[in-house]
Amino acid sequence: MVNESTPSQPIELPLLAASGLVKNFGGTCCAVDRARIEVPQGSITGLVGPNGAGKTTLFNLLSNAIRSDQGRVLFDGEPIHHLQPHIIARMGMVRTFQVARVLSRLSVLDNLLLAAQKQTGEKFWNTWFQQKQIAQEEKAQRQKAFDILESIGLAHMMNEYAGALSGGQRKLLEIGRALMADPKLILLDEPAAGVNPTLINQICDRIQGWNRDGMTFLIIEHNMDVIMSLCDRVWVLAEGRNLADGTPAEIQSNPEVLEAYLGQ
Numbered sequence: 001m002v003n004e005s006t007p008s009q010p011i012e013l014p015l016l017a018a019s020g021l022v023k024n025f026g027g028t029c030c031a032v033d034r035a036r037i038e039v040p041q042g043s044i045t046g047l048v049g050p051n052g053a054g055k056t057t058l059f060n061l062l063s064n065a066i067r068s069d070q071g072r073v074l075f076d077g078e079p080i081h082h083l084q085p086h087i088i089a090r091m092g093m094v095r096t097f098q099v100a101r102v103l104s105r106l107s108v109l110d111n112l113l114l115a116a117q118k119q120t121g122e123k124f125w126n127t128w129f130q131q132k133q134i135a136q137e138e139k140a141q142r143q144k145a146f147d148i149l150e151s152i153g154l155a156h157m158m159n160e161y162a163g164a165l166s167g168g169q170r171k172l173l174e175i176g177r178a179l180m181a182d183p184k185l186i187l188l189d190e191p192a193a194g195v196n197p198t199l200i201n202q203i204c205d206r207i208q209g210w211n212r213d214g215m216t217f218l219i220i221e222h223n224m225d226v227i228m229s230l231c232d233r234v235w236v237l238a239e240g241r242n243l244a245d246g247t248p249a250e251i252q253s254n255p256e257v258l259e260a261y262l263g264q
C-alpha cells in the first residue's frame with residue numbers, strides 16, 4: 001500500500017520556551033504563577049502587562065537570575081534551570097535591566113570592552129604565541145566595540161565617562177554591552193522607558209536592523225506604540241498569570257487585556 005500522506009515538516013522548536021513557572025517571594029500570592037512563554041527563533045516577541053504583573057520576575061526566571069519554585073525553561077533545546085547566568089550568557093542569551101547597568105566611572109568604550117572580557121572569562125597566557133594571540137583578540141574586540149558604538153550612535157562619545165550619558169544613551173550603551181556577546185537572544189527590559197521620542201525611534205530602528213541580521217528579541221515594554229511597531233507576537237501577564245497571547249493588533253483589541261490595564 002502506498003502511503004500518500006504528505007511528508008511531515010520538521011517542527012522548529014522555539015529558541016526559548018518556558019512552562020509552569022512559579023515564583024513566590026513569601027507573600028499570599030505568587031509573583032509568577034504557572035507562567036508560560038515561547039520565543040520563536042528570529043522573532044521580536046513582546047511581554048506586556050500592568051505594573052506588578054510579574055514581567056521582570058519572569059525575566060529573572062528565564063535568565064536564571066533567580067530560582068523558580070516550579071517549572072522549566074528550555075533555551076535552544078537545553079534545560080537551563082541548573083546553569084549559572086554567565087554560562088547561559090555564553091550559550092547566547094543575554095539581558096538588559098529596567099535601570100541600565102552601566103559602569104559610570106569607566107569610559108563608554110571600556111564599558112563594552114569589559115563586557116567582552118566578562119564573556120570570554122579569565123585566561124592565563126604564557127607563551128609568545130599565546131601573547132600574540134591575545135593581542136589579536138583584543139584588536140578584534142576593539143574593532144567590534146567601535147562597530148557597535150557606530151551602530152548605537154555613541155561612537156562620538158566613546159572616550160566620555162559612561163556616567164556623563166543621558167538615561168536614553170545609557171539604555172543604548174547597555175544594549176551595546178549585550179551585543180558584545182554576539183547573542184542569539186536578547187531579553188530587553190523596557191528599552192523605551194525614560195527615553196525621548198526621537199531616541200525611541202532610533203532604538204526601534206536598531207532593534208529591527210539587528211533582528212534582520214538574525215537576532216531574536218524578547219521585550220518588556222509599557223509603550224504600546226513600540227510593541228505595535230516592533231513585535232511579531234505579544235504575551236500578556238496579569239497577576240503573574242498568562243492572560244493572552246497573539247499579534248499586537250489582537251492584544252490591543254482584547255477586552256480582557258483592556259480590563260486588566262484599566263483595573264490597576
Ligand SMILES: Nc1ncnc2c1ncn2[C@@H]1O[C@H](COP(=O)(O)OP(=O)(O)OP(=O)(O)O)[C@@H](O)[C@H]1O
Nearest residue numbers: 025030031032049050051052053054055056057058
Ligand atoms: N525580590 C522581591 N521580593 C518580594 N517581592 C517581589 C520581589 N520582586 C518582585 N516582587 C513582587 O512580585 C510582583 C511582580 O513584580 P515584577 O517586578 O515582576 O512586576 P512587573 O510586571 O515587572 O512590574 P512593573 O511593570 O511595574 O515593572 C510584585 O507584586 C512585586 O512586589
